[in-house]
Structure formats: C-alpha cells, structure tokens
Amino acid sequence: MTNIWSIAKKEIRSYFSSPVAYVVLFAFILIYGYFFYNLVMWFNLQAMQMAQNPYYAQQININEMVFSPLFHNMVLILILLVPLLTMRLLAEEKKNGTDELLYTSPLTVGQIVLGKYLAALFMLAVMLGLTALLSLFAFAFGNPEFAPWLTGYLGLFLLGAAALAIGLFFSALTENQIVAAILTFLTLLLLLVLNWLSQIGSGSWQSVVGYLSFSQHFEDMARGTLAVKDAVYFLSLSAFGLFLAHSVLQSRRWR
C-alpha cells in the first residue's frame, strides 16, 4: 500500500510540476462554465414562459433542464481530456528508461499500475470537484434537488475512472504518447457512440451492443437514478483496463 502511495504521490507531483494539470483543469472549468451559463440562461427563459401556464409550471425542473444536459456535455469533454491525463503515465517511463528503476526496486507491476491510476483518479476528482463548486451557484439561487445532482457527479466520476483505466492500458502499450492519446480517444469515442449501432440491429445484438456503450449506462445516472448495474458496468470496465495494462507490462518483461 505504501508502495502504491509512493508512486501516486510522485505522479501527482509530476502533473502539477508540468503545465499538464493546469491546462487540463483550466480547459475543463472553462468549458463547463460556458455550458453551465448557457443552460441556466435558457432555463430562465423557459421557466418564465412556462410559468404563464399552471400545467407547465408544475414541470419546471432545474435538475432535468440544466444538470442533466450539462452532464451529458461534460462526458464529451472528459473523453477529450482523459487521454491527455493518461498518455504520459507509462509511455514516458518506458521511453526514458526510468521503468528500469521501478522494475529493479522492490515494487510489483500491480503496485506501479495502481499507483499511476490513483494519481489519475486524483486529477479527475480535482476536475470534477472544481466544477461542483461552480454548480453551487445553482443551489444558492435556485432549489435543485441534491440527490440527483450527486448521482450525476458520481456517474461522471465512474465514467471518468473507466476512461482513465482504458487510457492507462494504451499508455502501457506504446512508448509514444501521441499514439497512446489517439488510441485512447478513439476507443472512448467508440464506446460512447456504440449504442447507435444497437439501433440498427435487433434482439440480442441490440442488447449486447447497447450494454457495452457508455451512453446507456450514463443516461440514467445523469437523470439522477442510481442503478447498481450501471455502477457495476463502469467498475468492471475500470478493472478490465487495469488488468490489461498489468498484463501488457508483465508480458513485456518476460519476453
């Protein structure tokens, strides 16, 4: 455990001693702010019109009208930024020969992979945490429900965690950071839009392809419903990514 923490600490320090952390955080908050502002403005307009009619007035819901679409937008931004967070993690060690230091120290490959993953999760938590502060404005000036909002954030974190694990795998696969980033982005995008494929098929095809897609699992969470099967999906995807990264590193050493 201390070994994992040593690696994680080093990686977190490295994020913040290069421009990576600052650029990623800045981009994420900027885009979040833009979407948030627009959705709130749109909501205001809608709310004023709907308030004229007592039937529609019942249905004004800031969670569904602001946060749910906001979370959907943020998934896209996460998919763009996650590759930038993970591309360096293992590829750079290999390229600079520093992996030789790690492998000749009393550390296991598993500890190295987990340490790196933990550092990336920390960055994800900071990204989401900072945007959560922004959305407190909605709580200060409106009355959104807390539970669905929290579920949405949990969904973003779980999806991000799975994306990071996939990114870590591609970083283990190559010593070229750009290649790692592009392959990660491609895979994440594919996972996001896989459910489009399910619309043209039917039967078990439809349900299998649909199940593999990010969208289907994130849909409910963005709306505020927490389902065990969705959490299980993201967690098992994370575990699978880490397992693949571990296997790649382990097998490379035994070749």
Added chain:
Amino acid sequence: MIEVQGLTKRYGELVAVSDLTFKVEPGRIWGLLGPNAAGKTTTMRILTGYLPATSGRATVAGFDVFDQPDAVKRSIGYLPEIVPLYMDMTVSAYLGFVAEIKQVPKAKRNAAVARVVESAGLKTEARRLIRNISRGFKQRVGIAQAMIHDPQVLILDEPTIGLDPGQIREIRELIRSLRGEHTILLSTHILPEVTQVCDGVVIINQGRLMASGSLADLAASYEKMDGVVLRLRRSGAEEAALFRGVPGVVKATVEGSEIRVEWGRGQDLRDDVARLALDKGLGLVEMRSVAGIEDLYMKIVSGGLEQ
C-alpha cells in the same frame, strides 16, 4: 557475494548471454569487460531482476535472483546504462522518491538523502532541477540513487560513458572510495577503467565467458613473457632486429608503428632495451610495459582467442 552459474539468455533466435559462470568476492570491485554487444547489459539486467534468464542460476548477497527477487532488489543498488532520471524533479526530491520505493524507513529517508548527496558530491546541485544539471552531475545522481538504501552490492552499467576526461576521473575516484563497504560490479568496454579501478575482471565476448579472475592472477597465468612496447622515430624491421641482439631478449616484433620486445619471466631487461635505443639514437618516444590483460583483451575483441 555475486555468483552466476550457467546463465543463458536468448531473445528468440539471438543468444545474448551463453552459459556464463563467474563469482565476485565480498568487498571487491569487479569489472565486467567486453566490447559493445558482448552481453554486459543483459547480464546486469538479469542480476538486478529486470529481465528473467532463459536458464542458469544467479545469487546476489545469498539470495536467488529468480526465487527471491524482492530480497535481491533490496540488497542491490543499480545504475542502468541509461540513467533513470525524472527531469522535472529536483535532485533531492528525486533521491527522496528513490529512497521511498527502495523502502528506506520514513524516519531514515532524509538522512539517507543527505548521506548520498554528500558522498556523491552533489551538495551544490541538490535543489536544482535534474533537467538543468550537467551530464557529469546527472551521472553522479545516478550513482547516488544506487547507493541510497545502502545496499551490499552495487551494479553499475557503464558508469563513465559519455563523460569528459575530468568527469571520468572524478567518477572513478568516487567508485574507488566505495571499495570495502560495497561489493561492486561495473561494466565497461574500456580496459584502463578495469586496470585503474577494479580488483578483478570478467571478460566476455558475444555472450560467452572468455576469462575471469583477479587482475594479478590473470596477468600471471596468461603472460609467460615479460616485455615492453616501444614507440620510436621509425619502428621498422631493422630496428626490431637491433633489439633481438640484446642478451636475454627472446622476441622483437613490429606491431604497427610500435616494436614489441619480449623476454622470459623473472628477468628485467628494461634498462638494457632503453640503453640500446638511446645509444643507437633511435628517437625513443614512448616505452611502456606489456600489460598482460591488455594483450588478452585485444585478442578477445579481435576474435583471436577462444575460451
């Protein structure tokens, strides 16, 4: 302290190390000598647990490299050929990180960093980013990280490569100063490094053991002749013939631009040979004794000697 027995490493078809056997006594500095691509780095990587061997056994500090890798890793300090540095860290932060992953107890970490900074002569650079320090200092940081957990065994892969002559001398002195406290195995393709720093040597070529033992033993067993190599104004067959006239000289041959004069062991004809060169006015530029090991090494490298 280090024992290698029948070590073999194959990469597919390529045999990098073949049936290597040698031994290093505790507290000694041993050189692993061979031309480039002889299998030096592969051997060291196996000893440090970075690579698995195809077959054979190796023990370091009494632990088996394959069965007890963690115990071996704790007792080895390793400087890889490419110094594993994180450019965006300061020297002391980097050494602190290495201390952490080498499992130096938290309470002793600062003292360990201070100790290696001192002994590697890094005091002035401790707070600078590794990116910004010179090549020579980077190499010192590499040696410092290898010593951080005070290991019994140091394995240094080409510790002086790419340095300028002044830096090379400093690094060699640093390594010599570690004799006794640590058992050191260092690899090099430069013979003088071995004769200046090491107590013994393992010579390999194309992955196979060519010779091993202490320098004195090797020289004694290989060299049946004593002699000198002369560099003269003109080193031709005529001049060589002159030296054959010196009583006791067995052989005098032209080797490139030099003349090699040899006599039986136990005699010392150096004065006679030098006097002849002076008397005849041959323009003596250089005279050095035949180093047995050098001769052995040259033959091995040129492929003229089989095990």
